[in-house]
Amino acid sequence: MDVLARAPETRFETLVDELREAILTGRYRAGERLVQEDLAEAFRVSRIPLREALRRLEGEGLVIISPNRGAIVRPLAPKDIVDLYDLRLALETLAVRRAAERYADVREATTRRREEAAAAVESGALTTLFRLDRDFHADLAAASDNPHLVAALGGQWSQIMRIMHAYLRVGTYAPNVWQEHSGLADAVAHGDADGAAERLRLHLTTSRDRILADLWDKGPVSR
C-alpha cells in the first residue's frame, strides 16, 4: 500500500471546497463572471466536475447560473446581511436550545480554540480567525443532535463567511467574541436554554451591527 494516505475524495468534492473558498475570500468578486473554460483550466479539471461544482454552489446561493449566459458570483446587498443574520439567529437559537435541553458540554469547543484565536488576531490571520469562529458555531450546532438543522446552518455559513471576509478587518472584529462564546457554552452546558438563547441573540446582533456600522463607513459596496 502507499505510504501516503490516499485522498479518497473525488474531483467534484475538492473542487467545491476550493471554489467556495475562492469566492468566500473574495478571489472571485461579487458579480464577476465565472467562465467555465477559464475555471476548468485554473483548477486543472475538465468541465464535467466543474459544472457539477457550480450547480452545488448555486444551490448554496453563492453563484447564480443563467441558462446560456453563464455563472456569476452572487452579489451581496446590505439587506442580504440583515436577512441572513435574521435567518441565522432563528436557526442557531433552535440549535442552542436543543443543545441546552440535552446539557451538551460544548465548553471544550471554546477552550481549545480561544488562545488560537487570540494568536490569529495578533498575527492578523483573518481567514484563520473566521474559520475558528465557524468551527465553534458548527460544534454548537452539532450539539443540537438535529442533522437537518446542522445541514441548514452549514449552508448559511457560506454566506456568513462571505460577509465576514468582505466587511471585517482586525480592527472591526470584536475582541470579546470569544468571551461571549465562553458564556454561551457555559449556559448550554448548565442546561439554561433561555440564558443561552439570550446570549446568542446579543452575540449575533452585536456582530451584525458591527458589520453594518463598518459598511456605512465605506458605502454600499458589493464585493
Added chain:
Amino acid sequence: MDVLARAPETRFETLVDELREAILTGRYRAGERLVQEDLAEAFRVSRIPLREALRRLEGEGLVIISPNRGAIVRPLAPKDIVDLYDLRLALETLAVRRAAERYADVREATTRRREEAAAAVESGALTTLFRLDRDFHADLAAASDNPHLVAALGGQWSQIMRIMHAYLRVGTYAPNVWQEHSGLADAVAHGDADGAAERLRLHLTTSRDRILADLWDKGPVSR
C-alpha cells in the same frame, strides 16, 4: 414569434423537477439505487445533465451520493420526521412573525385554494392536496420579505413533501387544515405576530403528531 410559449428551461432544470417529483411521490423508494445509465435512458438525457441534477438533489438532502458507488434515495427514519418538523417550525415561525410585522395580507392565499383543496379531498387527489398545502405555506414564507428564508424553507419542503406522500392518506389528512390556515392568515394580516406564531405552532405540531400516530400503526417503515 411562436404561438406556443417556448419553455426557456434547460434540461438540467426540468430534470431536477422531474427527478424530485419522482422521489417525492415514491416512484423511487428510500434506499433504492439510482443508476446513472438507467436514469439517463428513462428521462431521455445524457449523463452530464443527469449528474448535475443528482448533485443538486444531494444538496437538498434527497439523495446520497457515495464516490464510485453511486446514488441512492436517502432513507427517512422517524427521527428525521421529528427533526424536520422542529426545523420547519423555527423557520416558519420567523416567516410568519416578519409577515405579521409587515401586516402582509396573505388571506387570499387561503380563500383561493380552500375549495380547491376540499375538492381534492373529495376526489382523493393527494398530490394536488399536498401541492396546495405547500403553495399556501410558500406564499406565507414569501410574505416575510426575506429571500434567504424563503430559499431555506423551499429546501425543507422537499423533505416535508416526501414525508407527506409516505405517511399521509385521505383519512389521515386533517379535515380542518384549511380552517387553521385561515386563522393563521387572519392573524398575520392583523399584525398579530404572537398569535400567528402560536397558531402556527399548533398547526405544525398537530400535523406532525398525526403523521407520527399513523407511523406507529404501520411500524417504522422507511419508504
Added chain:
DNA sequence: CGCGCAGATATTGTATACAATTCTGGACTG
C-alpha cells in the same frame, strides 16, 4: 444617429472513450 443583421463568442447538451473503483462470483487453499 438609430436599427438591424451577420459573425464572433460562450454556453449547453451530447457522444465517445477510457481510467479508476467497487462489486461479484467462483476457484483455490488450508
Added chain:
DNA sequence: CAGTCCAGAATTGTATACAATATCTGCGCG
C-alpha cells in the same frame, strides 16, 4: 467446509471533441 483471493463485470469519474443554441458585438445601411 470455511475463508481468501483474484479475475472479470458493472458502474462511476474524467477527459476530449463537437454540434446546437443563445447571446453579445460591431459594422454597415437607411
